[in-house]
Amino acid sequence: xxxxxxxxxxxxxxxxxxxxxxxxxxxxxxxxxxxxxxxxxxxxxxxxxxxxxxxxxxxxxxxxxxxxxxxxxxxxxxxxxxxxxxxxxxxxxxxxxxxxxxxxxxxxxxxxxxxxxxxxxxxxxxxxxxxxxxxxxxxxxxxxxxxxxxxxxxxxxxxxxxxxxxxxxxxxxxxxxxxxxxxxxxxxxxxxxxxxxxxxxxxxxxxxxxxxxxxxxxxxxxxxxxxxxxxxxxxxxxxxxxxxxxxxxxxxxxxxxxxxxxxxxxxxxxxxxxxxxxxxxxxxxxxxxxxxxxxxxxxxxxxx
Numbered sequence: 001x002x003x004x005x006x007x008x009x010x011x012x013x014x015x016x017x018x019x020x021x022x023x024x025x026x027x028x029x030x031x032x033x034x035x036x037x038x039x040x041x042x043x044x045x046x047x048x049x050x051x052x053x054x055x056x057x058x059x060x061x062x063x064x065x066x067x068x069x070x071x072x073x074x075x076x077x078x079x080x081x082x083x084x085x086x087x088x089x090x091x092x093x094x095x096x097x098x099x100x101x102x103x104x105x106x107x108x109x110x111x112x113x114x115x116x117x118x119x120x121x122x123x124x125x126x127x128x129x130x131x132x133x134x135x136x137x138x139x140x141x142x143x144x145x146x147x148x149x150x151x152x153x154x155x156x157x158x159x160x161x162x163x164x165x166x167x168x169x170x171x172x173x174x175x176x177x178x179x180x181x182x183x184x185x186x187x188x189x190x191x192x193x194x195x196x197x198x199x200x201x202x203x204x205x206x207x208x209x210x211x212x213x214x215x216x217x218x219x220x221x222x223x224x225x226x227x228x229x230x231x232x233x234x235x236x237x238x239x240x241x242x243x244x245x246x247x248x249x250x251x252x253x254x255x256x257x258x259x260x261x262x263x264x265x266x267x268x269x270x271x272x273x274x275x276x277x278x279x280x281x282x283x284x285x286x287x288x289x290x291x292x293x294x295x296x297x298x299x300x301x302x303x304x
Contacts, residue, residue, distance in 0.1 A: 007031055008041050011056045014064025023073045032075045045140055045147035046117075048107045053077065057084025058117040080106050083114035083123050091123065095130045102132050108139040108151070116163045117142060121175035128183035135159055135186055141166055146233065155192035156229045161185045162193075165201040168210040177213055187219050195226040195243060196250075203247040203263065206256040211247070211263060221266045222246045224274075239288035242276035249274060252301065253283035255292025260300050270304040 003022075010019035023031065031052060041047035047055050053075040056066040067085055071077065079101045082090040091111075094101060102111060112132055115123035128134060137157035140147040143166040164177045177198075181187060188197050199219050202210035215221050225245045239253035248268040251259035260280075264270065273279055284297045 004031075004034070004036060004038060004041075007052055008036065008038070008047075008055070011052060011066040012042055012059055014066065016064045016066060016069050019064075019066050019069050020073070023069070032070065032073065040148065043145065044142045045145060046107055046109065046142040048148075050106050051075070051078075051081070053081045054084065054106060054114075057081045058114055079104065079111050080109070080114050083111040083120065083127070084118045086115075086118065086120040086123055088122060088126055091126055099130060102127065102130060109142070110136065110138070112136070112160055113138065113142070113163060116160060116167055116176055119167070119173055119176055121179040124176060124179035124183065128179070132183070134161075134180050134183035135189070138163065143167065150231045150233070153232055154229060155231045156190060158191060159186070159189050161187055161189065161198050162191045162201060165198040165207070165210060166205070168202055168207045171209040174209050174213050177210060181217055187214055187217055188223055190226055190228050192229070192231045194230055194240070195228045197223050197225065199223050199247045200225055200245070200250045203250040203256075203259050204254055206251070206254070206259045208258050208262045211259060212266070215266045221263060221268045222248070222272055239286065240283060242274045242278060244275045245278075246272050246274075246280070248272070248280045249278070249283050252280040252297050253286065253288060255284075255287075255289050255294050255297065257293055257296045257300060260297050264300070264304050270301050 006022055010022060035049050035051055036047050039048045042059055053067060053070045056070055077087065077090050079094045082094065112124060112127050138159060139151055141158050141163040161180050164180055167173060168177060190197060191201060199214050225243050227243045240250060246268060248263045251263055270280055281301045284294050284301060287294045
């Protein structure tokens with residue numbers, strides 16, 4: 001019997017030998033063409049309805065290469081998988097015959113989202129050359145565990161730059177945002193997460209390299225959040241309250257000295273106030289997260 005969970009675990013754990021053994025010994029059904037029936041196969045909101053190769057192309061872990069194992073056993077590389085794997089030649093071949101595939105979704109994800117998740121800036125350039133829209137509407141960004149629960153709500157859409165911001169883990173991910181920018185992405189567009197813009201989204205998880213990139217591209221370091229048709233999340237009491245918040249307020253509220261210092265160096269106003277009259281210092285004094293170095297942030301802001 002085809003045991004889906006065993007295959008998913010082998011892929012996400014990067015255990016190629018286990019995956020190969022499963023492929024060789026399975027009975028009933030074809031795991032290479034079957035689509036995942038588990039609505040939440042991984043810790044990110046991504047994977048439902050995907051083939052194993054599509055999942056492996058963006059969720060490989062711990063040094064394994066399950067995509068190669070699957071391809072060696074006969075899995076077909078479709079456009080989504082090719083974008084996750086960074087296979088430009090395959091992408092070119094597929095789009096030459098079926099350009100409409102740019103708009104095909106798997107678990108709501110367009111091909112460009114596979115490129116963003118996997119960090120392939122060259123794929124984004126390629127897709128743009130074939131007419132992909134760098135400002136297309138997205139329903140999920142595969143970053144938060146609650147995204148599937150929120151899909152039925154009526155909120156303003158995510159954009160590719162929002163996804164690139166959240167997945168901008170380090171300097172190697174900046175080219176992904178650069179590729180979207182060169183394709184015409186709006187770098188200051190509102191997101192459905194409390195009206196955050198990209199600069200707020202990268203300040204929230206301390207993405208210093210992405211902060212510097214956005215400001216270098218002309219984004220106002222004190223760009224404000226805005227009330228909009230946002231995702232309705234339970235437990236609204238978070239580290240930040242109100243609107244018209246700056247990225248500095250976000251960094252201070254989340255407890256990140258690095259982002260706080262970076263934003264100040266780039267000219268952020270430490271005395272800016274939001275619609276409720278709160279400053280970055282006020283949010284730092286809130287000390288929302290246990291274990292974060294808020295005293296350091298308070299000292300940084302006091303000397304700003």
